[in-house]
Amino acid sequence: xxxxxxxFSGYAQMQREAxxxxxxxxxxxxxxxxxxxxxxxxxLRARAAEEKxxxxxxxxxxxxxxxxxxxxxxxxxxxxxxxxxxxxKAGDLVNFSSLKRxxxxxxxxxAELERPQAAPAIEAFVPPPPAGLAKMFGKSKYEQxxxxxxxxxxxxxxxxxxxxxxxxxxxxxxxxxxxxxxxxANAQARKQHQEIDAFEADYRRGDLDAIVSYCSLVLEASRYxxxxxxxxxxxxxxxxxxxxVEYELPTVDVVPAVKAYRYVKASDTIAESARxxxxxxxxxxxxxxxxxxxxxxxxxxxxxxxxxxxxxxxGIVDTTDPGxxxxxxxxxxxxxxxRESFSELDLSHIxxxxxxxxxxxxxxxxxxxxxxxxxxxxxxxxxxRFVAESDAxxxxxxxxxxxxxxxxxxxxxxxxxxxxxxxxxxQTRPSRDGGVDCVAWDPRPIFGGKVVIQxxxxxxxxxxxxxxxxxxxxxxxxxxxxxxxTTSGYGQAxxxxxxxxxxxxxxxxxxxxxLAEHAGIEAKIVPPDDWKDPVADTPEPRQ
Numbered sequence: 164x165x166x167x168x169x170x171f172s173g174y175a176q177m178q179r180e181a182x183x184x185x186x187x188x189x190x191x192x193x194x195x196x197x198x199x200x201x202x203x204x205x206x207l208r209a210r211a212a213e214e215k216x217x218x219x220x221x222x223x224x225x226x227x228x229x230x231x232x233x234x235x236x237x238x239x240x241x242x243x244x245x246x247x248x249x250x251x252k253a254g255d256l257v258n259f260s261s262l263k264r265x266x267x268x269x270x271x272x273x274a275e276l277e278r279p280q281a282a283p284a285i286e287a288f289v290p291p292p293p294a295g296l297a298k299m300f301g302k303s304k305y306e307q308x309x310x311x312x313x314x315x316x317x318x319x320x321x322x323x324x325x326x327x328x329x330x331x332x333x334x335x336x337x338x339x340x341x342x343x344x345x346x347x348a349n350a351q352a353r354k355q356h357q358e359i360d361a362f363e364a365d366y367r368r369g370d371l372d373a374i375v376s377y378c379s380l381v382l383e384a385s386r387y388x389x390x391x392x393x394x395x396x397x398x399x400x401x402x403x404x405x406x407x408v409e410y411e412l413p414t415v416d417v418v419p420a421v422k423a424y425r426y427v428k429a430s431d432t433i434a435e436s437a438r439x440x441x442x443x444x445x446x447x448x449x450x451x452x453x454x455x456x457x458x459x460x461x462x463x464x465x466x467x468x469x470x471x472x473x474x475x476x477x478g479i480v481d482t483t484d485p486g487x488x489x490x491x492x493x494x495x496x497x498x499x500x501x502r503e504s505f506s507e508l509d510l511s512h513i514x515x516x517x518x519x520x521x522x523x524x525x526x527x528x529x530x531x532x533x534x535x536x537x538x539x540x541x542x543x544x545x546x547x548r549f550v551a552e553s554d555a556x557x558x559x560x561x562x563x564x565x566x567x568x569x570x571x572x573x574x575x576x577x578x579x580x581x582x583x584x585x586x587x588x589x590q591t592r593p594s595r596d597g598g599v600d601c602v603a604w605d606p607r608p609i610f611g612g613k614v615v616i617q618x619x620x621x622x623x624x625x626x627x628x629x630x631x632x633x634x635x636x637x638x639x640x641x642x643x644x645x646x647x648x649t650t651s652g653y654g655q656a657x658x659x660x661x662x663x664x665x666x667x668x669x670x671x672x673x674x675x676x677x678l679a680e681h682a683g684i685e686a687k688i689v690p691p692d693d694w695k696d697p698v699a700d701t702p703e704p705r706q
Contacts, residue, residue, distance in 0.1 A: 222428055225426045225428075229424045236422075236423065239419050242388040243450050246387070246454065246457055247460075247510065250460060251511055253386075256381050256385060257380045257465060259359055259363040262359045262362075263356045264355055269341065273333075273337040273338075273341070277334065280326055288319070289309045290309065371401060378465070382458065382461065382462075385457070385461055391417070396409040399471075400670070401470075402624060402670070403654065404472035406462060407540060408476050408542075410478050412450075412479065412495060414482050415531040418447050422442070423435075443531065444530075452519050455476050455519060456518055459498070459500050459505055472655050474499070474505075475498070476497065477539075478497070479493065480495060480533060484533075494525075494527075494535050494536055495533070496527065498523075498539070499540070499658065501658070501659070504522065505522075508521075525537065541676070543680075564688065566620060566689060566690045573618065576684075577648060578601055580678060581603055583682045584677070585605075586603040586606075588601050601617075605644075614643065614646060615633065615644070616646045617636070617645075619651075619697075621651040622650075623696050624654045626657075627654065629647060629657075630657045630661055630666065633647050634660075634666060637665070644665045645665065645667070646666075646669065647669065648669045649670055649671060
């Protein structure tokens with residue numbers, strides 16, 4: 164019994180130990196599961212935090228992109244608003260010294276040829292003298308080694324000499340080639356400098372081509388924002404000291420159609436808010452006005468020779484008519500300004516459109532819709548081929564010379580011209596100065612009416628008294644407009660008197676253009692050497 168009881172007691176102890184071991188295992192497994200769950204929860208929290216941070220950083224990057232886009236928009240609009248201010252801050256656009264390009268010789272790229280190779284040293288080829296027992300018993304082997312070393316040394320010296328000779332030849336050839344390139348670059352620079360010096364000399368003495376080239380360089384050097392083509396045509400009429408510019412304006416697309424960008428986080432998109440049409444139209448009108456005033460400013464400021472007394476600016480747009488699909492070139496702004504009137508302006512405080520009104524400019528009522536205005540002077544009427552023509556050329560061509568016509572022939576020519584232009588012209592009486600007085604009628608309703616025309620075949624500048632006489636005749640006749648035509652030109656006083664009056668002044672180059680355009684007559688104006696203008700009107704001195 165005692166033994167059986169002992170056996171049962173041992174078995175129970177084993178059961179209890181097994182239970183305790185199993186419980187410990189369960190606890191260990193539970194602890195492992197809890198640790199795994201804690202680790203997974205930490206991982207999920209970390210991944211969520213990482214995802215949240217990633218999204219935050221992404222949203223920040225997108226917002227930063229939008230901020231940069233809005234900054235670019237603001238900069239573009241600011242540049243358009245500050246077109247005139249930018250020009251006022253700029254210095255001289257062109258000076259003759261800056262046109263000279265420095266010589267640009269090629270760099271020396273053969274420094275390695277200048278470094279000689281070290282000569283071989285005999286110590287590197289012969290063994291040192293023997294010592295001790297070797298000195299007593301190895302004399303023969305030493306002498307043989309020395310002899311062999313000297314042979315190798317002499318061979319190395321020979322190879323070194325040949326290498327140095329080859330290096331010297333290569334160095335001399337490279338130096339010669341480089342020096343030739345340097346001399347060519349210096350010669351090219353000297354030639355270009357001489358051309359600039361000749362250009363400056365021509366400009367200083369009033370050469371027509373030099374004046375035109377210089378003024379064209381001024382307009383080309385003016386820096387505009389992207390979207391401005393800076394295409395233009397320039398002419399200069401020395402008789403009246405008048406510069407005429409036909410400048411290609413940008414289209415309304417130069418004004419950003421977007422007012423602002425905004426990042427929409429929910430859809431991960433960038434939304435645009437449109438710029439109001441009223442803002443686009445107002446900003447584009449300001450751009451047109453600023454380009455006109457800026458061009459006048461740059462030409463007058465850069466006129467170091469004081470050759471320009473008057474600037475005529477026509478701002479045109481080369482575009483496509485959306486209705487017809489045809490190419491059109493409407494004039495959106497036209498202005499004639501004198502140096503005197505322009506110098507009275509404080510351009511740093513003017514409002515561009517108001518300034519143009521002050522200058523009696525013609526400005527489109529809606530530039531964005533391409534509503535044109537009539538140019539104060541068509542550029543083709545002052546084609547530089549007319550004003551720059553030399554005496555030799557005029558003697559070679561076969562065009563009729565207006566100065567060779569009798570005053571009756573000249574009278575018939577003028578009458579025919581204005582008839583071709585759509586007026587009902589009638590001769591009245593010959594003028595005492597050899598010109599012709601005509602009365603014409605413009606048949607158009609509202610804009611038409613009686614027109615008084617007077618023509619003068621002059622060699623010298625027509626005086627302002629002729630313009631005053633025409634204005635008096637216009638008032639006496641009750642005419643709506645007066646036209647004065649001459650084979651020469653007009654001075655500034657004439658333009659000043661005609662300003663804001665219904666008077667049109669047509670000079671010789673304009674007359675040639677009108678004859679070719681409307682009457683099909685290719686003519687020229689070359690006064691004979693002995694030509695004398697009628698004394699009925701004293702020519703106005705050149706200013």
